[in-house]
Amino acid sequence: MIGAFESRVPSGPLMEKWRSHKDHSKLVAPNNRRKFEIIVVGTGLAGGSAAATLGELGYNVKSFCYQDSPRRAHSIAAQGGINAAKNYQNDGDSVFRLFYDTIKGGDFRSREANVYRLAEVSNLIIDQCVEQGVPFAREYGGLLANRSFGGAQVSRTFYARGQTGQ
Amino acid sequence: MFPQTEMLDIVMVDGHAKGIITRSLVTGKIERHVGDAVVLATGGYGNVFYLSTNARGCNVTATYRAYKKGALFANPCFTQIHPTCIPVAGDYQSKLTLMSESLRNDGRVWVPKRREDCAKPPNEIPEADRDYYLERKYPSFGNLAPRDIASRAAKEVCDEGRGVGPSGRGVYLDFADAIKRLGENAIRERYGNLFEIYEKITGENAYKVPMRIYPAVHYTMGGLWVDYNLMSNVPGLHVIGEANFSDHGANRLGASALMQGLADGYFVLPYTLPNYLAGQINKRPSIDHSEFAKAEEEVRARIQRLLSGSGKRSVDSIHRELGLMLWDKCGMARNAEGLREALARIPPLREEFWANVNVPGSGEEFNQSLERAGRVADFLEFAELMCTDALTRDESCGGHFREEHQTPDGEARRDDENFASVFAWEFEGNGQIAPPKLHREPLHFETVQLSQRSYK
Numbered sequence: 001m002i003g004a005f006e007s008r009v010p011s012g013p014l015m016e017k018w019r020s021h022k023d024h025s026k027l028v029a030p031n032n033r034r035k036f037e038i039i040v041v042g043t044g045l046a047g048g049s050a051a052a053t054l055g056e057l058g059y060n061v062k063s064f065c066y067q068d069s070p071r072r073a074h075s076i077a078a079q080g081g082i083n084a085a086k087n088y089q090n091d092g093d094s095v096f097r098l099f100y101d102t103i104k105g106g107d108f109r110s111r112e113a114n115v116y117r118l119a120e121v122s123n124l125i126i127d128q129c130v131e132q133g134v135p136f137a138r139e140y141g142g143l144l145a146n147r148s149f150g151g152a153q154v155s156r157t158f159y160a161r162g163q164t165g166q
Numbered sequence: 167m168f169p170q171t172e173m174l175d176i177v178m179v180d181g182h183a184k185g186i187i188t189r190s191l192v193t194g195k196i197e198r199h200v201g202d203a204v205v206l207a208t209g210g211y212g213n214v215f216y217l218s219t220n221a222r223g224c225n226v227t228a229t230y231r232a233y234k235k236g237a238l239f240a241n242p243c244f245t246q247i248h249p250t251c252i253p254v255a256g257d258y259q260s261k262l263t264l265m266s267e268s269l270r271n272d273g274r275v276w277v278p279k280r281r282e283d284c285a286k287p288p289n290e291i292p293e294a295d296r297d298y299y300l301e302r303k304y305p306s307f308g309n310l311a312p313r314d315i316a317s318r319a320a321k322e323v324c325d326e327g328r329g330v331g332p333s334g335r336g337v338y339l340d341f342a343d344a345i346k347r348l349g350e351n352a353i354r355e356r357y358g359n360l361f362e363i364y365e366k367i368t369g370e371n372a373y374k375v376p377m378r379i380y381p382a383v384h385y386t387m388g389g390l391w392v393d394y395n396l397m398s399n400v401p402g403l404h405v406i407g408e409a410n411f412s413d414h415g416a417n418r419l420g421a422s423a424l425m426q427g428l429a430d431g432y433f434v435l436p437y438t439l440p441n442y443l444a445g446q447i448n449k450r451p452s453i454d455h456s457e458f459a460k461a462e463e464e465v466r467a468r469i470q471r472l473l474s475g476s477g478k479r480s481v482d483s484i485h486r487e488l489g490l491m492l493w494d495k496c497g498m499a500r501n502a503e504g505l506r507e508a509l510a511r512i513p514p515l516r517e518e519f520w521a522n523v524n525v526p527g528s529g530e531e532f533n534q535s536l537e538r539a540g541r542v543a544d545f546l547e548f549a550e551l552m553c554t555d556a557l558t559r560d561e562s563c564g565g566h567f568r569e570e571h572q573t574p575d576g577e578a579r580r581d582d583e584n585f586a587s588v589f590a591w592e593f594e595g596n597g598q599i600a601p602p603k604l605h606r607e608p609l610h611f612e613t614v615q616l617s618q619r620s621y622k
Contacts, residue, residue: 001236001238001399002178002181002236002237003181003236003398003399003400005238005391005399005605005607007393007394007607008291008393009393012303012396012408021437021438025437025438025440025441026440026441026444026445027444028440028444035447036203036443036450037200037201037202037450038201038203038204038439039186039199039203039204039205040207041173041186041204041207041228042206042208042209042407043207044209044408044410044427044432045209045424045427045428045429046407046408046426046430046431047407047408048207048321049182049430049431049432050205050207050406050430050431050432050435050436050619051431052431053222053432053435053436054436054439057436062168062201064168064170064171064186064188065171066170066171066172066173066191066223066224067169068170068327069169069172070167070169074209074220074221074224075423075427077264078266078424079264079265079266079268079360080266080420080421081420081421082421082424082425082428083405083422084425098242099615102413102419102422103614104617105414105418105419105422105564106413106414106417106418106419107314107416107566107578107580108415108416108563108580108582108586108609108611108616108617108619109244109416109563109564109586109588109609110413110414110609111393111394111588112413112609112610112611112612112613112614114171114394114413115415116613117425117429118413118422118425118429121429121433122425124427124433125428125433125434126617129428146326146432147266147268147271147356148271148310149279149310149420149421150267150307150311150312150316150419151307151310151420151621152311153306153307153538157268159421160547163359164360164424
């Protein structure tokens with residue numbers, strides 16, 4: 001086999017793995033970043049956000065898509081919304097609950113550490129999107145609105161009508 | 167930014183991913199691109215089933231070619247069938263349309279209690295003769311049971327002959343109660359554009375009559391294997407979003423795909439990529455490296471081979487045949503016998519493709535038949551990997567429902583002792599197709615208790 005088949009999940013308590021991993025990860029200095037060319041294939045939400053962030057950090061990014069325009073990637077078809085453990089509804093949500101719902105929803109066939117990290121950064125995504133001007137639905141008073149999705153007993157889904165992926 | 171450019175291969179230099187070979191979909195020009203690292207964010211492979219809610223262009227080519235170059239493919243049999251899509255209308259349909267799961271916040275799913283009532287207009291079926299089967303079977307989650315469970319329940323009632331609509335493969339999603347409670351305007355505000363899409367496609371006004379829906383292929387949890395840094399086993403090759411396998415296990419919950427895509431792209435990869443890059447300063451190979459020439463040659467030869475056939479069958483006819491077989495044998499329910507049958511039928515279909523497919527036009531121009539032919543050729547190999555995985559995973563979990571393994575009330579029965587692991591497959595065969603090699607990554611649960619999933 002090429003390379004290594006190791007999950008490289010950091011040791012330590014679940015809730016501290018990601019923070020500690022970030023603290024101990026290697027860095028590339030700003031003046032070295034421009035020496036690197038990163039190829040990103042795909043311009044959906046994952047590829048688009050990666051290309052934008054890496055570009056912002058100073059790397060040279062080459063971004064590819066087969067569509068006529070990156071805006072036509074399939075992520076834009078997403079209708080429902082995006083989960084985050086903000087607990088704005090005060091209905092008992094938490095990072096742990098989002099983690100648990102996701103791992104249970106996946107019928108216990110995913111990595112604990114990855115799923116916990118996902119739940120942990122979910123809140124940052126909402127902040128990032130709001131800063132960028134994503135027109136999430138709001139309550140009459142101006143607060144962000146939520147609805148529920150399958151496999152959860154709380155309302156934690158942020159949405160922009162039926163076209164959140166746009 | 168390179169739009170209208172399709173990646174056709176990955177270039178490996180000294181065991182590291184250092185570039186890609188692309189083809190312009192407008193001019194047909196083949197190009198080499200060199201990089202210090204390659205990130206694949208190329209989505210899922212749901213279109214292997216031919217009909218799905220994915221865009222027509224979605225394909226497995228990028229991840230499959232990476233697999234053939236040595237990246238491990240994890241859990242390919244974990245596919246998600248979404249419960250609320252507009253039902254199939256006929257044989258010549260090319261894609262399906264999703265109706266967001268959010269509709270289940272306010273819509274109630276039901277079928278008639280008696281088969282005889284299925285042909286009646288829904289408004290004439292009295293409350294007492296309706297079976298709100300999700301609310302009945304899963305009182306605590308009700309209409310918001312997870313997707314795999316809601317899909318299987320719909321299949322079950324249709325298999326009992328209680329499905330509605332012309333094909334008998336449909337169930338009602340009814341908003342009458344919500345409209346009575348909140349008024350039509352509130353519903354319009356929440357889901358207006360979805361009701362419009364529904365009306366455009368079916369000609370029915372869902373404010374007045376219930377929607378008809380049926381499950382369809384929607385998302386694929388499997389994908390290239392990655393470590394905690396989102397790097398595959400191949401140094402330098404990173405995989406994010408739906409293209410990797412990492413976060414959703416055997417079933418993804420609604421509204422988690424956008425979450426994962428943005429988490430990977432904004433907040434994870436930018437931190438973990440330097441773990442690889444830090445050791446790679448000034449190591450980018452030249453674009454004239456022999457590995458680039460070799461990969462480009464392979465891509466050109468393959469395109470020539472696709473164009474050289476003068477057979478009679480269209481690419482789509484073979485794709486449709488493959489898709490129907492997979493939907494039947496490796497769809498919402500699977501069993502060993504059906505999977506073995508599929509595994510026996512895929513190789514001859516692949517031979518038929520290479521012997522008898524007709525791809526008109528040339529490689530040096532805009533040629534959609536050629537694009538599709540290349541993707542379908544990869545689906546024809548990938549389908550075998552998916553069915554092999556489904557056969558080897560001799561348990562039920564999430565969207566992977568093996569009929570042999572169910573509880574007395576028809577729920578998925580896991581086998582944690584033998585299968586609490588990720589199945590990561592290695593391509594073997596040196597370019598030819600050979601049985602893949604299985605590697606298992608055991609899953610360790612330190613925080614959560616493994617339990618029988620219950621949404622009752």
